[in-house]
Amino acid sequence: METPDFEIASPPTDGISALAFSSQADYLAASSWDNQVRIYEIQPSGNTAPVASYAHEAPSLCVTWSKDGTKILSGGADKAARMYDVTTGQSTQVAEHADAVKCVKFLDQGQQILATGSWDRTIKYWDLRSPQPIGSVQLPERCYSMDSVGNLLVAATAERHILLFDLSNPTTIFKQTISPLKWQTRTVACFIDGKGYAVGSIEGRVGIQYIDEKEQSKSFSFKCHRDDQKNVYSVNAISFHPTYGTFSTAGADGTINFWDKDSKQKLKLLPNVNGTVACTAFNRTGNIFAYAVSYDWTKGYKFAGQNPTNKIMLHAVRDEEVKPRPSTRR
Template identity: 30%
Template sequence: MSAQWDIAEPPSDAISALRFSSDSASRRFAVASWDKYVYIYEVSDDKQCLLLNKIEHRAPVLDVCFGKDNDEIYTACLDWDVRRIQISSNEQTVLSTHDAGVRNVVYSKEHGLVISAAWDSTVHVHPASPDAEWPTATINLPSKPFSLSLSSSKLVVAMANRALNIYELATLAKECKNSANALQNRLDIEPWQRRESSLKFMTRAVDCMPGDEGYATSSIEGRVAVEWFDPSNESQARKYAFKCHRQPVDDVDVVYPVNSIAFHPVHGTFATGGGDGVVAIWDAIAKRRIRIYPKLASSIAAMSFSADGRILATAISPGFEDGKEELAEGSIAIYIRELGENEVKKKAK
């Protein structure tokens, strides 16, 4: 059986993002909050979660990801800036400034790229190396971005109006390097694919499968869609959507947004976190739920699996789905779940 505990020093305001390091030997994770801080934690072998650093920003931080190692993070901030931060020294470098709040930031180790998306309907593509000979490139989007996710070869941008753009990272890297002299380095890069979401309501989150086969998206209306990158008719016929995160109240199904999706790095199953305070584990291939965990005190805000797949960290914050706008005690918290060997594994047929 798995063991779960909450950490002693959570953020003081709503949590916007939580990401583990991609280093399989590490249990370090970063948390972004509306209290204007990024928190760096590490889970120890004796079931302790230590707060290693707390890095202040000028405005609420909406996203965070690790860079080339455990000492480097990138942040997306409501002050319009994208920052590279060295955790041990607190040294901060502004990579670029958008024209509105920055919603997401992701790092591609394979292609040496840092990619941010902001509410000015642009994507900025930055070289991960400070010594790179090309500047930040800007790509205009057709709609405001809501969520970004990377696989080893693709970038998925989920936007308003149920639009999704899929870019090939190798193409992005090549075009950016070739266009260093373009006017203000604004690139007219066509996405590899343009898609319309299979879900009828606004997209809330997207996450790519660890094997680079496809992605899952979620909506504000308690549904998840699973899709494959391969554009062939055969692969596209495999896509499907399902209902989830609904709670019966007085014989009526109350529908909650699915705020977070996280694929397991080893087994390829995925977790969903809803406004109902529930985390569920799903088998994307078998199209079935593997398990559901006990309801938590408030809405699931963010989730992440450790790179070795043995820990699931879950952040909760009030989503105000119940109409109450005050912060109740215990409504902002981070839970660490130590996963059993077969807990999130696909079931044998």
């Protein structure tokens, strides 16, 4: 018998926009449309407790942790990125844009360096010791999704642009391309080895893209999050397992799949949650998988409903669900 998934106590009261685990301990941060960023402790027993929260002045759209687990960074529709210091319990504004901040990342280049991606069509780099950005890049369109591993930063914008940055030269676009998928990009995530990225779109497809020209022949796209009635659902989130490098996709159809890109296999399909899965995250060891059942705004405010569900679920990950398997192809 599979253990049922746990529901986190005291979830956000409006749409959940992003989830992120600390890289040091089992603490989960959630940003949401009620302007709040909430931090939950996940105990070994599976019990959860809200331990802290702080606010933006408009919906908070993204959240991430510093590498040492002492700070949380979030971006919001108030055009600001805010940092919460776990030790002092204080939050401060650390970045600003001319429009909503949709993506935030602490970079591997140092504890103090962060990147913010905005609907104002820029990525800005910040050093926490300075109030002004240390670098800025003009994007072709609004930044929708962003991820970074090692020296690689990938940004996905409106109109299906994908921009790659080598962070040893962060203000120069290293490579600019168009998504291999035909429709609007929803999410982008880097492979754990930094050799490529996965992109998900509103048409229920995922593209696996390698960066090195010698490996580009291994790139492929596949269909997912579609049903027997030929309905097509948005791929809202892609999360890579921190040790195995396999990955999850979560969709507006209420399903979550685990995949192995190397053997091109589906490893596991989780039961339908009867709602939209808006965002996902693995913890640092990959044995807990968090997902938010929450409206994803893909159909606009008309479909937001009178009593929308907003809950964060925790799935205890078993090795056989995420461990790579040898290819069955001859």
